[in-house]
Amino acid sequence: MKRKLMFLSLAAIGLASCNGGFKQGEGGLLYNIHTSKGGAKIKEGDFVSLNMVVKTDGDSVLNSTYESGQPNRLAMPKPQAKGDVVAGIGLLGEGDSATFKISADSIFKGGQQRPPGFKSKYLVFQVKIEKVIAKGNLNDQVFRGRVTDYLKGQMDGLKAQEPAKIKKYIDDNHLKLEKTASGLLYVITNPGTGEKPAPHDTAVVNYTGKMVNGKVFDTSIKEEAQKAKIPMDPMRQFAPIRIPVGEAKVIAGWDEGLQLLNKGAKAIFIIPSDIAYKDQGIGPIAPYTPLVFEMEMVNVVHPNPNTSKPIVRLPPPVTK
Incomplete structure (x- = not known):
């Protein structure tokens, strides 16, 4: 026993x-x-x-x-x-x-x-x-009020922290940036030799999007996705994407920034939330989140007045 x-x-x-x-x-x-x-x-x-x-x-x-x-x-x-x-x-x-x-x-x-x-x-x-x-x-009105007050406090905190997050990223990476009137921060790391896109042109670009903590959330480059260990969708085709410029098809920071780059140029954009996803966020991107993009202008395509506008594939804003 x-x-x-x-x-x-x-x-x-x-x-x-x-x-x-x-x-x-x-x-x-x-x-x-x-x-x-x-x-x-x-x-x-x-x-x-x-x-x-x-x-x-x-x-x-x-x-x-x-x-x-x-x-x-x-x-x-x-x-x-x-x-x-x-x-x-x-x-x-x-x-x-x-x-x-x-x-x-x-x-x-x-x-x-x-x-x-x-x-x-x-x-x-x-x-x-x-x-x-x-x-x-608690009745529904009182309960919702408490939740709303809590969420507002959280959003106010995120908004207040954004400038310090941007400054830390700039300081940590020793970047010397230019700033546009909208607040877009950018540095051209490799000047191109071609023309810049104008509104209604199509910009053909490669990009890698990061949080200010360095976490890559999306990219058009397969090697960057593998390096960042982003879950790979076997149906996704990694290639430069086509963006109609000046037509509000992408976040405002991109629409403005793309017009600063000529063909062949590479740049870093730091995009404050005000010209990105604002106070709403999207997917894993929280409200009041500044974003960092490494950009390459692969080509600039002018519209052909004799043909209808092509259907373009816009970049997925985030990878979940």
Whole structure:
């Protein structure tokens, strides 16, 4: 009997070691709570702001709110299944942090496509709860007011931080820039020899877009995408893109900046949010986010008055 009990104890220790200290919850959820402030746990309908890193079990980062500077903000939904990430978040309160491991088979079911090259057994979610506004017995008007006040404070903070972020990037990279009346900052790193595009011309350009923390979020150059470890869409064709100039088809900073470059020129643009995605942001680009673009003017194409305008492929603003 003692031998049997000892065997069971050793088996339990072995299981804990295999799970790396994780506890097992309902639906096979594996969780490890790193920080617990002892506050009330998040309930359905509460407003939650959280930072999250999503990784493979091989430690490859698939998504991170820290890179974009934009936490996820949501009204806490019901779990869709036992052991999903929403159920895991329900174990936490404001200020808490945890790691959850969820079986990839349970996430990518019902025909949902896995990311290209994804082979992990688990998806790993590292979560930090930044703010909780409890719905409780508050009426909808009071609850919405509290959420609105909180979000306004966050937006005001991001707006106030933008000039310092731009200055730090300039100082760290020792850039000597020119500034246009709109606020576009630029330096031509390699002068071209051809003509500059005028409104209604088509600029053929290569580009690489970065956050001011150096994180590449999109590029037309395959080698740059591979170097930045951007998830590769096998259907995407990496090539210079065609931009109708002066027609507001792209962000204002691009529309202005492209007209400063002649054929063959290379440049760096630092584009404040006011002439980029403003107070709305897009995808992983947070509101009031300045952007950095490395640009190359490959060609300038004049419109042919005898033909209809071609259908052009505009650059995807972000890679999710």
